[in-house]
Amino acid sequence: MGYLEKISRLSRQAVEMTKYRKIAEKYKGEDKYKDMWLISERGIEAKDNGYVFFKYLRENHPEINAWFLIDSSHKKDYDKVKDLGNIIEYGSLEHKIAFFLSDVLISSHTGFLEPWNYKLYKLIFDRDNKKKFVFLQHGVILSDLSKYYNSSNKIDLFITTTRAEYESICQKNYGFDKGVVVQTGLARYDNLNEFKLKKQILLMPSWRMNIINPSYKKKGKGSDAVFSNSDYFKALNSLINNSKLIDLLESNGVDMIFYPHFEMQPYNHLYDINSDRIVIADREEYDVQTLLKESLMMITDISSVAFDFAYMKKPLVYYQKVPDDKYNQGYFDYIEDGFGEVILDEKNLIDIIESYFSNGFEMKDKYVKRVDRSFNIRDNNNSQRIFNAIIDLIG
The missing domain is CATH 3.40.50.11820 (CDP-glycerol glycerophosphotransferase, N-terminal domain)
Structure with a gap:
């Protein structure tokens, strides 16, 4: 302006x-x-x-x-x-x-x-x-x-x-x-101190500024073409159509709920869905906190919602194939302070997800210790x- x-x-x-x-x-x-x-x-x-x-x-x-x-x-x-x-x-x-x-x-x-x-x-x-x-x-x-x-x-x-x-x-x-x-x-x-689990895992990435018109600018929705040609969209669309992931979900009777960030919700229709086990969650129909409480594990990228999930001491993974384009580095280091593995490629992400299926979706001890250190208030x-x-x- x-x-x-x-x-x-x-x-x-x-x-x-x-x-x-x-x-x-x-x-x-x-x-x-x-x-x-x-x-x-x-x-x-x-x-x-x-x-x-x-x-x-x-x-x-x-x-x-x-x-x-x-x-x-x-x-x-x-x-x-x-x-x-x-x-x-x-x-x-x-x-x-x-x-x-x-x-x-x-x-x-x-x-x-x-x-x-x-x-x-x-x-x-x-x-x-x-x-x-x-x-x-x-x-x-x-x-x-x-x-x-x-x-x-x-x-x-x-x-x-x-x-x-x-x-x-x-x-x-x-x-x-x-x-x-x-x-x-x-x-x-x-x-967050009491919750019941469902057979579902949660994919909840943050948003990216340079491929949309943020709602606070009040300039209407951005271009579908720009969004669908972005590395952000391609990475997520590839993930939810990964055959090994789909086999993992279907063989274990587990759903993956993909909840795009508020700013990314207008582009939900662009994603390809090839399994009934993959659900794209419309914000009008799903409650974020309910999803967080019910899910066995979470895959995010840079979203601070990871803190909510970690607070409950459930496993999470940071999938950071596409870098942040909004904010400067702060006090938090994902490698040293994060509550889960930091993954940069899809193959390794699927391997990590599979490992959590195998261990019964237990957060690893080193991440539990980080949670306890981070949350000095818990009531x-x-x-x-x-x-x-x-x-x-x-x-």
Whole structure:
């Protein structure tokens, strides 16, 4: 985006914000908006830390005036939240009013809960920093993301999980004031301590920036041709059609659930499927945490969802044939710190997968030790710690 285009966009947003702020003032005295905590994920989902924390608040702290933002057209997730009450339609007039009148904004993502540029909002309407933004996160940060998350984001509380992650985000390159970054554990980890297994393994790679239009840019879907000609697509399509893998699945009665990343879901139709044992999971139909809990093992690449899986001490493999094109190297080294083998070619990957079939899907001792070292917090109280941190924040 060019400089003039950016100035024009922000100017339009400033005008629009001024308009809706005047509208919001008319509702200021209503009980609905008094001391409101406004919670969201991407606005179309209830699968992540936003939903888990909202559920915790509704069930354990009814005294908190908590509301959840979600698009009702995404019915499966909407219905999950509906039973908890206090829903606001994502993108609606009510959403904009709630944004202005709420005391605390709580989200697993940045750039979705906020109808407008948040930095601009703070500059024009909240220089005294009365409104607080709590970043629940949607994973454990292992790369250097200081380019994306730093003091300029106006985050008041930044949730982390492992000790190493906490120490990394506290470094000077992120620029957060003391007390902004806290180690509580992700809210969704409260649900990982008990699980039942199915005869399935999980393929869940991360996304790549240069072959799609990321959803946050709001420029629509990218080119199918660009995606299908990428090394990323070719590597995954080859894997799910590997004859030895298919024989392994079919002879053992095990399914492979391939859950493409949120950003890659629009391209699901491009993959070739030649076995009933291979299932491409549509995000509208499958719940990520349920898949993580039910699966015997996981194949990922650079996705931080590996931390969720490792937390349960189940085997995983990092298939890194296609390098990351998004983030800089952080504190985490896959060879020294990872929770499973790092594999660069398909043949060796199939051999490793076969070895885990043979050992009954047991995580190897050296990786169990790394899990124990990484997760110095392990209980069902992450949401409670997050709640306490928010209470401390708002006084």
